[in-house]
Structure formats: structure tokens, C-alpha cells
Amino acid sequence: MEVDVMKKVPVREQDAKERATNFEEVCLGYNEEEAMAEASRCLNCKNAQCMKGCPVSIDIPAFIQKVKEGEFEAAYQIISKSSALPAVCGRVCPQESQCEGKCIRGIKGEPVSIGKLERFVADWAMKNGIKPQPATEKKGKKVAVIGSGPAGLTCAGDLAKMGYDVTIFEALHEAGGVLVYGIPEFRLPKTRVVAKEIENVKSLGVKIETNVVIGKSTTIDELMEKEGFSAVFIGSGAGLPKFMGIPGEQANGVFSANEYLTRSNLMKAFDENSATPIMRAKKAVIVGGGNVAMDAARTALRLGAETHIVYRRSEEELPARVEEVHHAKEEGIIFDLLTNPVEILQDENGWVSGVKCIRMELGEPDESGRRRPVEVPGSEFVIDCDCVIMSLGTSPNPLISSTTEGLDINKRKCIIAEEEKGQTTKNGVFAGGDAVTGAATVVLAMGAGKAGAKGIDEFLSR
Amino acid sequence: MYKIVKAMELASSIVYFDVEAPRVAASCLPGQFVIVRMDADSERIPLTICDYDREKGTVTIVIQTIGAGTMKMKQLKEGDAFHDFVGPLGKPSEFCSEDLATLKEKKIIFVAGGLGTAPVYPQVKWLHKQGVQADVIIGAKTKDLLILEEEMKAVAGEVFPTTDDGSYGRAGMVTNTLKDLVEKEGKHYDVCVAIGPMIMMKFVCLTTKELGIPTIVSMNPIMVDGTGMCGACRLTVDGEVKFACVDGPEFDGHKVDFDQAMKRMTIYKTAEGRALLKAQEGDTHHGGCGNCEG
Ligand SMILES: Cc1cc2nc3c(=O)[nH]c(=O)nc-3n(C[C@H](O)[C@H](O)[C@H](O)COP(=O)(O)OP(=O)(O)OC[C@H]3O[C@@H](n4cnc5c(N)ncnc54)[C@H](O)[C@@H]3O)c2cc1C
Numbered sequence: 193m194e195v196d197v198m199k200k201v202p203v204r205e206q207d208a209k210e211r212a213t214n215f216e217e218v219c220l221g222y223n224e225e226e227a228m229a230e231a232s233r234c235l236n237c238k239n240a241q242c243m244k245g246c247p248v249s250i251d252i253p254a255f256i257q258k259v260k261e262g263e264f265e266a267a268y269q270i271i272s273k274s275s276a277l278p279a280v281c282g283r284v285c286p287q288e289s290q291c292e293g294k295c296i297r298g299i300k301g302e303p304v305s306i307g308k309l310e311r312f313v314a315d316w317a318m319k320n321g322i323k324p325q326p327a328t329e330k331k332g333k334k335v336a337v338i339g340s341g342p343a344g345l346t347c348a349g350d351l352a353k354m355g356y357d358v359t360i361f362e363a364l365h366e367a368g369g370v371l372v373y374g375i376p377e378f379r380l381p382k383t384r385v386v387a388k389e390i391e392n393v394k395s396l397g398v399k400i401e402t403n404v405v406i407g408k409s410t411t412i413d414e415l416m417e418k419e420g421f422s423a424v425f426i427g428s429g430a431g432l433p434k435f436m437g438i439p440g441e442q443a444n445g446v447f448s449a450n451e452y453l454t455r456s457n458l459m460k461a462f463d464e465n466s467a468t469p470i471m472r473a474k475k476a477v478i479v480g481g482g483n484v485a486m487d488a489a490r491t492a493l494r495l496g497a498e499t500h501i502v503y504r505r506s507e508e509e510l511p512a513r514v515e516e517v518h519h520a521k522e523e524g525i526i527f528d529l530l531t532n533p534v535e536i537l538q539d540e541n542g543w544v545s546g547v548k549c550i551r552m553e554l555g556e557p558d559e560s561g562r563r564r565p566v567e568v569p570g571s572e573f574v575i576d577c578d579c580v581i582m583s584l585g586t587s588p589n590p591l592i593s594s595t596t597e598g599l600d601i602n603k604r605k606c607i608i609a610e611e612e613k614g615q616t617t618k619n620g621v622f623a624g625g626d627a628v629t630g631a632a633t634v635v636l637a638m639g640a641g642k643a644g645a646k647g648i649d650e651f652l653s654r
Numbered sequence: 655m656y657k658i659v660k661a662m663e664l665a666s667s668i669v670y671f672d673v674e675a676p677r678v679a680a681s682c683l684p685g686q687f688v689i690v691r692m693d694a695d696s697e698r699i700p701l702t703i704c705d706y707d708r709e710k711g712t713v714t715i716v717i718q719t720i721g722a723g724t725m726k727m728k729q730l731k732e733g734d735a736f737h738d739f740v741g742p743l744g745k746p747s748e749f750c751s752e753d754l755a756t757l758k759e760k761k762i763i764f765v766a767g768g769l770g771t772a773p774v775y776p777q778v779k780w781l782h783k784q785g786v787q788a789d790v791i792i793g794a795k796t797k798d799l800l801i802l803e804e805e806m807k808a809v810a811g812e813v814f815p816t817t818d819d820g821s822y823g824r825a826g827m828v829t830n831t832l833k834d835l836v837e838k839e840g841k842h843y844d845v846c847v848a849i850g851p852m853i854m855m856k857f858v859c860l861t862t863k864e865l866g867i868p869t870i871v872s873m874n875p876i877m878v879d880g881t882g883m884c885g886a887c888r889l890t891v892d893g894e895v896k897f898a899c900v901d902g903p904e905f906d907g908h909k910v911d912f913d914q915a916m917k918r919m920t921i922y923k924t925a926e927g928r929a930l931l932k933a934q935e936g937d938t939h940h941g942g943c944g945n946c947e948g
């Protein structure tokens with residue numbers, strides 16, 4: 193296979209027209225030949241910058257060298273030392289601002305396609321039934337992990353590898369957190385990828401108890417005092433949706449992205465045979481510009497709607513992964529940028545009939561360094577539609593913090609935890625992921641899960 | 655899996671289950687609810703807790719088998735199991751945390767409509783255990799649909815069965831009974847708790863407003879997760895947006911925007927579902943189906 197060292201080996205994708213009508217995975221990934229060719233582009237830098245960009249510090253040059261040599265199992269064992277969910281990360285990490293953003297190859301040409309290589313290795317291992325290595329010695333101590341998203345799964349996996357007896361408590365009926373309820377099938381296949389990664393974590397000896405809402409079914413104090421858990425890790429995410437507080441938001445046809453995506457992903461409502469209904473809109477307006485907005489928009493499109501993204505800043509500020517924006521455009525999603533809703537219009541029966549918007553322009557930079565959008569007076573206009581999906585970000589659920597004595601939160605409702613080891617203000621209780629940072633990324637949550645596992649091990653070894 | 659240890663039919667299309675769910679049974683209080691899924695691919699259905707036995711680790715639920723999701727539950731027998739059973743969700747009734755001495759001073763009237771009788775029962779029973787005797791109006795369309803009367807009598811002060819068609823007890827709407835009790839029969843009530851179809855709660859609230867009785871209602875909007883994650887259950891209470899699953903399900907009935915709540919109930923109603931809603935509510939039907947004006 194010929195390789196242009198300046199360019200990534202292209203990855204095969206489902207045709208944009210075709211995929212806009214189905215829920216199959218968009219990106220098809222590399223095959224062995226393509227992966228080895230891409231791996232040969234790696235300069236194997238001594239002082240590897242890519243690793244510094246990886247929140248879980250995967251030994252990237254080492255695994256890529258193994259891929260180059262065709263030693264895929266060895267490549268997998270290198271990755272799995274640092275990451276419990278490589279098939280997930282390879283698909284959803286914002287590589288452009290992490291590992292690939294720091295790649296030396298990327299200075300002149302395109303960086304090495306590290307994410308796609310990681311995905312290839314993980315998928316190859318799955319196909320060939322290769323599993324991570326369980327602990328040989330048991331510590332005889334119980335640890336409870338709350339939440340089965342990337343933070344919880346990583347923390348549980350690491351602790352199990354160290355020999356702890358770990359139980360994950362999950363509020364929903366299925367494990368995976370955002371990986372199962374938020375990120376759609378076409379980006380992250382549930383049965384083929386997420387369920388398999390969770391099986392791997394279980395194969396390390398981790399138990400998962402679903403349908404347990406900590407703070408309601410039982411509390412952290414009860415887990416520690418009555419059920420014999422010596423330490424607790426909280427990875428409960430940031431699941432509370434925000435609304436805009438504009439008139440008309442209670443109309444029929446207005447959803448939070450969480451509701452819309454949960455119906456489609458967790459409850460499989462995209463499938464006509466699903467017991468759970470979902471609105472199949474004619475024209476949908478999605479408000480927001482992050483990954484969640486892209487996912488909601490691409491879901492609505494696949495369910496048959498003409499789909500618009502309304503975002504108050506410009507394209508440059510879109511917080512979503514570059515690949516998602518690119519895919520969304522290819523699929524025919526219309527971007528109404530520098531636009532902000534001011535009111536949702538409804539018909540006499542309470543159904544959405546349109547969104548009244550106002551044009552924005554960029555003013556002075558705000559505290560985030562991004563230029564602050566300001567309204568252009570008198571520029572209101574109406575977008576006719578029958579569905580509005582609010583994707584404005586989420587914040588942590590107060591269920592746990594409000595029922596745990598001595599667990600402090602900050603003014604953004606996030607649990608206060610020290611970064612290196614995840615220690616909270618309560619003895620024996622650690623936390624990480626979106627519950628601590630607010631909505632962030634899968635790999636940062638995993639990094640926090642690792643830190644928490646380290647903190648818990650030190651705490652219990654004292 | 656959550657085993658069914660007792661199953662029975664209370665009335666046509668109303669079924670009763672005792673379900674093994676030790677974590678829920680250990681921590682639930684009156685006013686809270688659970689979410690159940692019958693099979694691995696079923697919908698998540700919120701159901702108010704009807705009773706619980708902390709020692710046996712069981713929770714009682716009562717289901718009206720009308721929708722596609724609940725219809726299948728009719729077939730469940732003792733020994734079968736629910737795939738998922740999570741809770742307790744929502745906040746307990748306010749009186750659970752009220753000072754007992756003040757509570758004992760109060761005269762409480764419960765207004766239970768149809769299936770709403772099930773969630774009223776544990777509240778009345780809980781009060782009975784604390785030495786508080788509450789009165790209860792149980793409303794149903796017709797005699798055959800009236801449930802839990804004997805159980806209620808064992809724990810309530812006075813029970814006033816009321817049927818729309820007059821086939822049993824008092825004839826007419828529960829609101830008539832309530833009005834008669836206060837205006838004609840010299841009863842005095844400090845608090846009213848109304849649980850039943852939204853339309854009934856709306857009219858009870860209009861009545862109690864006239865009568866000057868503070869009223870608590872238990873809202874049952876569409877839900878998905880039941881933990882505050884999706885906002886499907888949002889309502890407007892006193893001009894503010896609330897999530898029924900975490901801020902409720904009980905609210906000050908005089909502040910709830912019922913018309914909006916009823917409109918929101920119709921989001922996923924099919925033509926068939928709307929017809930059923932109308933049939934169920936009979937003459938009391940004044941909206942919420944998405945077909946009529948209301
Ligand atoms: C639609 C969508 C798309 C995204 N796309 C990307 C992307 O492309 N790339 C990326 O890197 N990031 C993405 N993110 C962000 C990323 O998914 C999150 O940052 C990450 O999942 C956070 O992990 P976590 O483990 O902290 O929490 P979560 O994944 O949110 O998991 C928390 C879990 O805890 C459970 N829980 C909560 N409260 C309790 C309780 N009281 N008791 C028991 N269990 C509880 C929840 O049910 C949930 O399962 C996306 C997020 C969304 C919503």
C-alpha cells in the first residue's frame with residue numbers, strides 16, 4: 193500500500209446520503225493493511241509529545257510500533273495498561289486537541305491518525321477475544337463505585353486489577369452512562385462496542401448492580417457503615433439538563449437533548465418496534481453547538497426531519513469535535529450560526545409551530561477567551577418548525593451531594609475533589625469525571641477515574 | 655430480576671403485585687414512586703408505591719393495564735419477575751417530615767380517584783400508624799372499578815365511596831361529595847390531598863380553592879429516567895419550572911398549571927390512546943386527550 197507521509201491514510205466511511213437515513217456506524221475504521229500503513233507514518237519520537245496530550249498517558253509510540261510490526265495483541269496489551277475503554281476512546285476522543293494536536297508529524301503535514309489506530313487495535317482485540325489481565329492477588333477490601341460511565345468503569349477496572357472487590361451502583365437499567373444513553377449508535381455502536389468494553393471490565397471481577405439510585409435507594413453513609421465498603425468513588429456524571437427560560441419552552445415538541453437522545457439510544461426508540469416512543473419531527477431546530485447538539489441533530493435527521501442547528505456564536509467557536517461538525521454538514525444539517533432563540537411559538541393546542549430567533553454578532557472576548565455574542569437589535573425572525581431540542585449543557589445532579597453528610601460542592605454544583613487523587617471533603621470518599629468538572633469529555637472522565645483508583649489504593653494501603 | 659410474590663386482579667384491568675425489591679422496601683416512604691420495566695425491551699413506566707413491607711423486602715404496586723406498555727402486565731403471575739424495578743424516586747409526602755404534634759391537630763381529607771386510590775392508601779396507613787385518622791373520598795366511574803375500599807376502611811377515619819353512575823355509595827363526582835361534606839354535613843378540613851387523573855385533580859383544586867382548603871396533588875406526567883436527567887416530566891408550578899420526578903411528585907395543587915400539564919400528557923398519544931383517555935374519564939373528561947378543546 194502506498195503512503196503519502198504528509199497525509200493520513202484515509203479511513204473508509206459510509207456514504208453521507210446513505211447514512212443520513214440509517215443508524216449504522218458512520219466511520220468504518222481501518223483494516224490491518226491500512227492500519228499498518230498509517231502506523232508507518234509515526235516518527236517514534238523519543239520525547240513523545242502525543243503522550244503528553246493524552247489524559248490517560250497511553251504509551252502511544254510503543255503501541256503504534258507494534259501495529260507497524262503487525263503485533264496487534266501486543267499493541268492491545270500496551271493500550272490496556274492505561275485505558276479500560278480503548279474502542280470507545282478511539283471513536284469519541286477529541287484527538288485533534290489532544291494526542292494528534294501535539295503530533296510532530298502534524299507540524300508540516302497531517303498528524304498520525306492515533307485515534308483511528310487505537311480504535312483498530314481495540315476492535316481487533318475484541319474480534320479475537322483478547323481480554324485484559326485480571327488480578328492474581330486479592331486485597332480483601334470492598335470498594336463501591338457510583339455510576340457506570342467512563343469515570344466509574346475506569347476506576348472500577350483499575351481497582352479490580354489491583355485486587356480490590358469492586359461493586360458499581362448504577363441508577364439506570366443499563367451500565368455505560370453517557371456511552372449508552374447519550375452518544376448515538378451511529379457514532380458508538382452499543383452492542384458491538386460499548387457492551388463488549390463493559391464485559392471486559394466485568395471480566396476483571398467487577399460487579400455491576402443496576403437500578404440503584406444512590407441518595408434514594410441507599411446512601412453513601414449506609415454503603416460504608418452497613419454494607420462494609422471501605423471506600424467510595426463517585427462518578428455520577430453531569431446529567432441535569434438546562435433549559436433557556438424563554439417563553440414557550442413547555443410546549444409539546446420541546447425536548448432536552450438528554451430526553452431525545454435517551455429515548456433514541458437507551459430505549460432504542462429509533463427502531464420502529466421499540467416500546468418507547470420518540471417524536472419524528474418534520475423540521476427540527478437544535479439549540480447549541482457541542483457534541484450533544486451534533487448528536488441530537490444527526491439523530492433527528494435520521495428520524496426524517498429537516499434539521500437546523502441554531503448556535504449563538506460562529507463556526508470557529510463550535511465546541512463539538514471537528515469530525516462531528518464535518519459529518520453533520522455532509523449529511524445535510526443546516527447551520528444557522530450567530531443566531532439565538534428568544535421565544536418558542538406554539539399553536540392553539542400547545543404544539544411547537546416555530547422559533548423566534550435574533551441575529552448575533554461577536555463582541556469583546558469573555559472570561560473563556562471566546563468573543564462574547566451580542567444581539568443585533570431589531571433582527572428577529574422566525575424559523576418554522578415542529579420540534580425544538582435544547583442542548584445547552586448539563587450540570588451535576590444534586591441527589592448524591594444533598595444526601596451525603598460532609599460532601600462539599602462548589603457554586604456550580606460540582607463535587608469538590610482534588611485532581612491528583614480525587615479526594616473529596618469526606619474521608620474515604622473520592623470523585624471524578626463530569627460530577628467534578630461539569631460536562632467534559634470521555635477521556636478526561638477516564639483520567640479522573642484512574643486518579644481516583646490511585647487515591648483509593650493509597651487510602652486503603654495506609 | 656425482581657420477583658412477583660403475590661399477584662391479583664383488583665378490578666377489571668386493575669392488577670396488584672407484591673414485588674421483591676429489598677433496597678426499595680428498606681428506604682421508601684409514602685408519596686414516592688418506582689419505575690419498572692417488564693422485559694429487557696420494555697418502556698420505563700413510573701408507578702406510585704402502594705404499600706411496602708420492610709421485613710419481607712417487598713413493595714406493592716397497582717397497575718391499570720390500559721396502555722400498550724401496561725397491557726402485557728396483565729399476564730404476569732406469582733413467580734414471574736419484572737426485569738427492572740428502581741426506586742424509591744421522588745420526595746416523600748410532606749407530612750412524613752412534619753412535626754407529629756402539629757400533624758395530629760390537623761383534619762385531613764384524601765380525595766382518591768380511580769387508580770389514585772392505590773397511592774392514597776400508604777399515606778392513610780402511615781398516618782394511621784402515627785395515630786392520625788384521615789377521611790377518604792374514593793371515587794370511581796362505577797362500582798366494579800372501586801378498589802381498596804376494605805383496606806382503606808381499616809386505616810382511615812371515615813370513607814366516602816362515590817361513583818359517577820351512582821351504582822355504589824354517593825352518586826356523582828368526588829368534587830360534589832367534598833362540597834357536600836364541607837357545606838352541608840358540617841365537616842371541617844385543614845388539608846386536602848388529591849390523587850387521581852389530572853382532570854380530577856384540577857377540579858378538586860378548583861373546589862378546594864373555593865372552600866379555602868390548602869391542597870396537595872400528586873402529579874404523574876410523562877417520565878423517562880425519573881432521576882432529573884431528561885426534563886420530560888417538567889411542569890409549571892407557581893410560574894416556575896419543576897421536574898416532577900425530583901421536585902415532586904407532590905405539589906401545592908393551587909399553584910400547578912394543570913392545563914399545560916394536561917396538554918403535555920398528549921405528546922405521545924396516538925389516536926387510540928386519546929380515545930382510551932376519553933373513555934376512561936367518561937363524563938368528567940374535559941381535555942387532555944388532544945382531540946377535544948380542553
Ligand atoms: C450526547 C453526548 C455526546 C458526547 N460526545 C462526546 C464525545 O464525542 N467525546 C467526548 O470525549 N465526550 C463526549 N461527551 C461527554 C462525555 O460523554 C462525558 O464527559 C463522560 O461520559 C463523563 O463520564 P462520567 O463517567 O463522569 O459520567 P457519565 O457518563 O454521565 O456517567 C454517570 C453515570 O452515573 C449514573 N448516576 C448518576 N447519579 C447516580 C446516582 N445517584 N446513583 C447511581 N448512579 C448514578 C448515571 O446514570 C450515569 O450512568 C458527550 C456527552 C453527551 C451527553
Ligand code: FES
Pocket residue numbers: 876877878879880881882883884885886887888897898899900
Ligand atoms: S423523568 Fe426525566 S427528569 Fe423527570
